Amino acid sequence: MAVPRAAKTQRRTRIQEEKEERILDAALDVFSSSGFRGTTIDQIAEVAGMSKPNLLYYFRTKEAIHRTLLERMLFTWLDPLQAFDADGDPESEIRSYIRRKLEMSRDFPRESRLFANEILQGAPHIEDELKGPLKALVDEKAEVIRAWIKAGKLARCDPYHLIFSIWATTQHYADFDVQVRAVLGERRAGEGRFEDAARYLEQLFMSGLKIGIQSEP
Amino acid sequence: MAVPRAAKTQRRTRIQEEKEERILDAALDVFSSSGFRGTTIDQIAEVAGMSKPNLLYYFRTKEAIHRTLLERMLFTWLDPLQAFDADGDPESEIRSYIRRKLEMSRDFPRESRLFANEILQGAPHIEDELKGPLKALVDEKAEVIRAWIKAGKLARCDPYHLIFSIWATTQHYADFDVQVRAVLGERRAGEGRFEDAARYLEQLFMSGLKIGIQSEP
DNA sequence: TGATAATTTGACCGGTTGGTAAAAACATAC
DNA sequence: GTATGTTTTTACCAACCGGTCAAATTATCA
Numbered sequence: 001m002a003v004p005r006a007a008k009t010q011r012r013t014r015i016q017e018e019k020e021e022r023i024l025d026a027a028l029d030v031f032s033s034s035g036f037r038g039t040t041i042d043q044i045a046e047v048a049g050m051s052k053p054n055l056l057y058y059f060r061t062k063e064a065i066h067r068t069l070l071e072r073m074l075f076t077w078l079d080p081l082q083a084f085d086a087d088g089d090p091e092s093e094i095r096s097y098i099r100r101k102l103e104m105s106r107d108f109p110r111e112s113r114l115f116a117n118e119i120l121q122g123a124p125h126i127e128d129e130l131k132g133p134l135k136a137l138v139d140e141k142a143e144v145i146r147a148w149i150k151a152g153k154l155a156r157c158d159p160y161h162l163i164f165s166i167w168a169t170t171q172h173y174a175d176f177d178v179q180v181r182a183v184l185g186e187r188r189a190g191e192g193r194f195e196d197a198a199r200y201l202e203q204l205f206m207s208g209l210k211i212g213i214q215s216e217p
Numbered sequence: 218m219a220v221p222r223a224a225k226t227q228r229r230t231r232i233q234e235e236k237e238e239r240i241l242d243a244a245l246d247v248f249s250s251s252g253f254r255g256t257t258i259d260q261i262a263e264v265a266g267m268s269k270p271n272l273l274y275y276f277r278t279k280e281a282i283h284r285t286l287l288e289r290m291l292f293t294w295l296d297p298l299q300a301f302d303a304d305g306d307p308e309s310e311i312r313s314y315i316r317r318k319l320e321m322s323r324d325f326p327r328e329s330r331l332f333a334n335e336i337l338q339g340a341p342h343i344e345d346e347l348k349g350p351l352k353a354l355v356d357e358k359a360e361v362i363r364a365w366i367k368a369g370k371l372a373r374c375d376p377y378h379l380i381f382s383i384w385a386t387t388q389h390y391a392d393f394d395v396q397v398r399a400v401l402g403e404r405r406a407g408e409g410r411f412e413d414a415a416r417y418l419e420q421l422f423m424s425g426l427k428i429g430i431q432s433e434p
Numbered sequence: 435t436g437a438t439a440a441t442t443t444g445a446c447c448g449g450t451t452g453g454t455a456a457a458a459a460c461a462t463a464c
Numbered sequence: 465g466t467a468t469g470t471t472t473t474t475a476c477c478a479a480c481c482g483g484t485c486a487a488a489t490t491a492t493c494a
Contacts, residue, residue: 015441015491033338038254041482054442056483113337116392120330120337121250123395130399138400155424160401161417168389169382175333176385178340182347183355184377200378207372208425232461232471258452271472273453 020058022048024072027065032113035121036066067125070118073111074129080104081137081163086144090153091206098166098201105174106194112174138163155210162209169201237275239265241289244282249330252338253283284342287335290328291346297321298354298380303361307370308423315383315418322391323411329391355380372427379426386418 026048030039041062045055059065080100085093105112123130138160145159173180173194181189188196243265247256258279262272276282297317302310322329340347355377362376390397390411398406405413 019441035252035255035334035338038252038338040480042480051443052482053444053484057441060483062482116333116337117252119393119396120333121252121255123399127395127399130396134396135400135402155420157420158413158417160405161414162421164389164393164397164400164414165386165418165421168385168393172381172385176336176381178344179336179347179351180381182340182344183352183381185352188377196375197378197381200375201382203372203374204379204382204421204425207427208421210424236471257450259450268473269452270454270474274471277453279452 016058019050022050023055023058023065024069028069028110028114031066031069032110032117035117036062069114070125073114074126076104076108076111077115078134078137081141084141084144086147090145090148090209094166094205094209095202098170098205099198101166101170102173102194102198102201105170105172106191109174109177112171116171116175155208157209166205169204173197233275236267239267240272240275240282241286245286245327245331248283248286249327249334252334253279286331287342290331291343293321293325293328294332295351295354298358301358301361303364307362307365307426311383311422311426312419315387315422316415318383318387319390319411319415319418322387322389323408326391326394329388333388333392372425374426383422386421390414 023044027039027044029047030043034043039062041052041055044062044065045052048055059068080097083100084097118124118126141163142159145154145162148154149156149159180193184193240261244256244261246264247260251260256279258269258272261282262269265272276285297314300317301314335341335343358380359376362371362379365371366373366376397410401410
């Protein structure tokens with residue numbers, strides 16, 4: 001009897017781990033650029049270099065692959081915001097948050113697009129995660145920001161929209177990559193665009209929030 | 218002989234115009250939330266309240282509907298940037314550009330999501346539009362911004378990334394609407410969120426670009 | 435080595451999908 | 465009325481899609 005995913009040995013074999021990883025990597029490729037419904041198992045199988053039934057031996061359904069990817073992604077997604085430290089000072093905390101998020105757009109664009117796709121379609125698979133853990137985390141960090149404002153370390157502003165604007169501007173470079181490249185043209189669309197973006201965003205947010213500037217009482 | 222779309226009369230009849238409009242509206246609904254491949258003709262037909270073959274009498278293929286929507290959308294999409302006036306002053310021009318883009322996110326979220334979907338999938342249908350007309354327009358406006366900076370009316374910054382950041386922050390409220398609502402919670406997710414966003418973004422960009430502030434020579 | 439379990443394959447299935455054909459139903463002009 | 469052109473419907477098809485099954489192949493280990 002061939003029960004998938006090694007029910008007998010319980011411990012996953014080397015070959016299982018490798019194949020599952022290859023499948024998830026291929027699936028991330030396809031899902032992130034075609035969305036859930038736009039992706040076929042055959043496409044994933046082809047990218048992963050195996051037959052469809054073989055792939056389905058490791059993941060029983062298309063949904064199972066997608067679910068696994070979303071779970072992994074959400075975890076790393078919340079990570080930078082977790083690191084936001086109430087005891088740090090606003091300047092370095094916000095600055096490094098922006099930098100980290102931008103690095104994620106540069107290094108994990110597929111994950112960003114997978115997330116964007118999911119949200120665009122109305123977040124059918126992760127609505128609970130958004131309303132639960134994500135909201136809780138943002139609420140917590142918004143409170144931190146509010147405290148900084150009260151302490152006069154930051155310009156008065158809506159903490160939620162501040163967070164939204166950091167998400168939007170940084171993820172833009174992953175999600176709208178094609179557009180960014182098209183507009184910048186070949187000459188400026190190299191890897192340097194991320195450093196340019198970092199410089200610009202730092203300036204925008206730092207002086208936009210009047211961090212380190214004591215003008216206007 | 219029944220040639221679709223009135224080849225004989227040449228002029229489109231009232232009934233044709235109405236039906237085509239209904240189809241496009243329904244298609245915008247479905248395409249914007251499911252992407253091209255994720256959308257079925259049957260879904261569009263059902264939302265439009267007609268049978269699939271009847272729908273295909275007005276648009277011969279799924280692609281034809283999609284193409285029509287994208288063309289229309291691109292036109293209105295570039296409109297606010299067109300309005301960017303070199304002879305105006307930076308403060309009011311940028312301020313009103315942000316306001317307009319945000320209004321578009323509020324009033325035409327489906328169009329925004331249609332565009333986002335297309336870009337996410339690598340812009341297969343509009344790559345030429347991006348590299349041609351869009352790039353040309355942005356190049357032109359970037360030059361305007363550069364001139365403002367040279368004239369000391371604006372903080373020194375990369376004009377392209379300035380434009381990107383306005384796109385990103387404003388469109389975020391349409392494309393990531395589900396997430397925004399989830400995070401804000403029921404209490405704050407009403408229509409007022411757009412006014413909050415407008416206030417916040419105005420502050421961010423106005424003081425971020427040091428418009429009207431003469432600190433630091 | 436052989437026995438046993440894990441992996442891979444090819445053939446297949448029912449449902450869906452984009453799209454067609456032809457004729458029925460409807461509108462319009464004379 | 466009838467003739468002509470337009471719109472809608474019914475029935476259909478071939479390709480595709482997610483997933484199953486049983487048999488064949490390969491790895492593991494006593």
